[in-house]
Amino acid sequence: MTLIDSLQNGDRLALTRLLTQVENDSAAGRAGLAEIFRHTGRGHLIGITGAPGTGKSSLVNQLALHYRKQGKRVAIIAVDPSSPFTGGAVLGDRVRMRDLAGDAGVFIRSMAARGSLGGLAQTTAAFAQVFDAAGFEIVMIETVGAGQNEVDIARLAHTTVVVEAPGLGDDIQAIKAGILEIADVLVVNKADRPGVENTEKALKSMLELGHPMRHIFQHHGRAMQVESPRDDSSALWIPPIRRTVALEGRGVSELVESIAAHAAHLHVSGEWATREQARLERETEALLARALMSHFQQDVAEAQIESVMGDVYKKNISPWEAVQELMRLHSQKEQA
Numbered sequence: 001m002t003l004i005d006s007l008q009n010g011d012r013l014a015l016t017r018l019l020t021q022v023e024n025d026s027a028a029g030r031a032g033l034a035e036i037f038r039h040t041g042r043g044h045l046i047g048i049t050g051a052p053g054t055g056k057s058s059l060v061n062q063l064a065l066h067y068r069k070q071g072k073r074v075a076i077i078a079v080d081p082s083s084p085f086t087g088g089a090v091l092g093d094r095v096r097m098r099d100l101a102g103d104a105g106v107f108i109r110s111m112a113a114r115g116s117l118g119g120l121a122q123t124t125a126a127f128a129q130v131f132d133a134a135g136f137e138i139v140m141i142e143t144v145g146a147g148q149n150e151v152d153i154a155r156l157a158h159t160t161v162v163v164e165a166p167g168l169g170d171d172i173q174a175i176k177a178g179i180l181e182i183a184d185v186l187v188v189n190k191a192d193r194p195g196v197e198n199t200e201k202a203l204k205s206m207l208e209l210g211h212p213m214r215h216i217f218q219h220h221g222r223a224m225q226v227e228s229p230r231d232d233s234s235a236l237w238i239p240p241i242r243r244t245v246a247l248e249g250r251g252v253s254e255l256v257e258s259i260a261a262h263a264a265h266l267h268v269s270g271e272w273a274t275r276e277q278a279r280l281e282r283e284t285e286a287l288l289a290r291a292l293m294s295h296f297q298q299d300v301a302e303a304q305i306e307s308v309m310g311d312v313y314k315k316n317i318s319p320w321e322a323v324q325e326l327m328r329l330h331s332q333k334e335q336a
Helices: 003-008 014-021 027-039 056-069 123-133 148-155 173-177 198-209 252-269 271-299 302-313 319-335
Strands: 044-050 074-080 106-112 137-142 160-163 185-188 214-219 220-226 241-243
Touching: 003 014, 003 123, 014 106, 044 056, 044 198, 044 252, 056 074, 056 137, 056 148, 056 220, 056 252, 074 123, 106 123, 123 137, 137 319, 148 271, 148 319, 160 252, 185 198, 185 252, 198 241, 241 252, 271 319, 302 319
Parallel strands: 044 137, 044 160, 074 106, 074 137, 160 185, 185 241
Antiparallel strands: 214 220
């Protein structure tokens, strides 16, 4: 039986083994990714991001339960903060999602952020491909809520859900974090708390200001709003705002409907294919950069690199000049 057959037949041992090989960046892991790649492209990748304390994990738990009732297989990638001692995930994957334990149609995998930008480990995209090829219709990626670099999630997911909550010391945490603009769906979780109306109103105001079809300008000291000409043949997606109380499951059905509506919009508009192409291009570029760097380090001795960097530290040469010198050393090695 081939690897892809084992994955699609629900062999959890084969799935776990491949995920571990991929995370360790082993030769077996890279070979496995190459084998399964042609079977990817069917799963819906959903990013769940937002400021800490907004209840993302509880919301992911409820979404998974709802999708399971629809008969869909669900994979969850929980990107946790890294342990400063072991580099592993601090939080266990099943500690926060006990309701899903024992369900063969759900697979939860924690992974350490390992200091990567956007709170996403470099192997997150590869994990998503593995789950996609294994036949999971829904792949949810919950990020650490680390701040502005959370925008990286938008480059991986088809649908990005930004979670807010009232009472966190600011009407809109996402504005400060720089992630409001990446939202495909906005969620005000913990909607039973005081201040939910103010949070929702502030989000609506920011959406109106950021709407690409509208322009605000000053005319004799007064703010004027005008509508830009648009092509009615291409509908524009405006992120809906949904209220939820994840601990009670309230509002989850409406949120699932909005996520499905966004997926339908991507398919109808052709943006699904566009996002897939852009994601694969970035992934290829990242892998190429890593391969070139590895090749460079094999050709140029560590002592030579340290010597050049020593000149940079002493301000004898600029970083740009250092790159030119390192490239010269690399060329010498190749020509030798």
